[in-house]
Amino acid sequence: MSSVLLAVTDLRTAGEAYLEHIGRADEYGAVDLVLSLLDGGVPAERLLLELIAPAQRRVGELWAANEWSVAREHGATAVSDRAVAAIAARARTAPTRGRVTVACTDGEYHALPTRLLAEVLRLRGWQVDFLGASVPGPHLITHLHQTGPDAVALGCALATRLPRAHATLTACQAVGVPVMAGGAGFGTDGRFARLLGADAWAPTADAAADHLDRGLPGFPEPRQALGHLADEEYTQLVRRRGELIGRVMTVLAGAYPPMAAYRDDQLDATADDLGHIVDFLAAALYVDDAPVFTEFVGWTGGVLAARGVPPEALGVGLRIFHDELRDFPRARHLLVQGIEAAHPDTDLEI
Structure with missing residues (x-):
């Protein structure tokens, strides 16, 4: 078996153990597991996107199926947030590129996917200001004036937040900062990011990082009017x-x-x-x-x-x-x- 296949197999097996840890709100066990994989040579970005992200999707499925309670789901998410922090601290990378502000749109409290994006960007060498969940538009604009980032990455997990996301991305562009949209709220194909006039859209954190690596191209078609x-x-x-x-x-x-x-x-x-x-x-x-x-x-x-x-x-x-x-x-x-x-x-x- 090649080393690449072995790594994939180990990560899949680790995923089952990781889900068990977070399902028990076992912070120490989850952190020890991810750090042992990191120390064993699994890249930090893979841990974020191939271990923690799938586990969190599974947590949502278990809650929807009524197999996990709200309390258990919240506990698991809190532990995953700690695991992300542990990976970020161990794999800290000095900034070599520009500055990106990463935030959830106003009213959006599903912050972990956006946090994963922030950490992937840091691993790729970007200086990142991660502002967390539900950032009010006016406060985000104040932050942009104070820090002058090259771009904003705006997360929106639920379509119910789209009107506020629209106001936020329009305000960001009005002060000269392009917006990368991401999250299921913008549609699995990014159609609402296009409709609302975002400068770019990406379906995953690594795709968003690739976009920024290449620059921020605008959508080829003009913004549609919401007549x-x-x-x-x-x-x-x-x-x-x-x-x-x-x-x-x-x-x-x-x-x-x-x-x-x-x-x-x-x-x-x-x-x-x-x-x-x-x-x-x-x-x-x-x-x-x-x-x-x-x-x-x-x-x-x-x-x-x-x-x-x-x-x-x-x-x-x-x-x-x-x-x-x-x-x-x-x-x-x-x-x-x-x-x-x-x-x-x-x-x-x-």
Whole structure:
């Protein structure tokens, strides 16, 4: 077996052990494991992208399948953050290139993927200012004025953050700093990065680093106008968010009899779920992209099913939203598609 194949095999085996450590919130075990691999010759970038990143994806899958609790998922993520810090400290590289500011867009709290990017860039010789989760746009712009970076790398994991990401990247460009967009929120193909006018997009941390190695080319096509926002459906939906959720909760209590037996925590969880529906519906309206909403509905159905909530509960909620939003034709059309995504084998009459 070649040394390359041996390294891959060892890393895959190590991944199982690493997941076990973080699943127990075993910080010392996880850090000892990654540092032993680093000392054994596995490159730091591979540890970040081929060990820690896949483990975190698996953590998300285990939570969605209701095999891990929220507390266990949070503990695992905290341990991974410590493991990243340990690798970064051991593999510290002196800056030999320009300066990059790395931040999560305002409202985005999934910081670990963006942190991985920051550390990969440091390993490649960039001076990096990592600002962490949910950086308000005005504060980011102040930082740019104070530090004068060559580029901003903006992370967005959820499509619900796209309106704020749009405002942030536009403000960065207005002060002369190009923006590299990344994260699942911008679309698996980067289509929302293009739509919102980012200077570049990359699907992974190493691809983003490669982009910066070559410079920051702009997208070849001109920025698209968001003319669909003229109908103000997005603005009005966001404005009515709280009122709408309260109204749907009230109607849902009468339309879905099992709610009568819900505990307070179940009622709170239902209100949270309705809030997520509104937020993804608003995001889909903002970028005029139905899959933003329908894919969320499909994912939500799976998450609820894993927790014993029947699919008709989601369908009833979506129908109520549809009926409540009488003056929102685009939103109603998206909701019809969402209902179809929740019940793909059912003939609908709406």
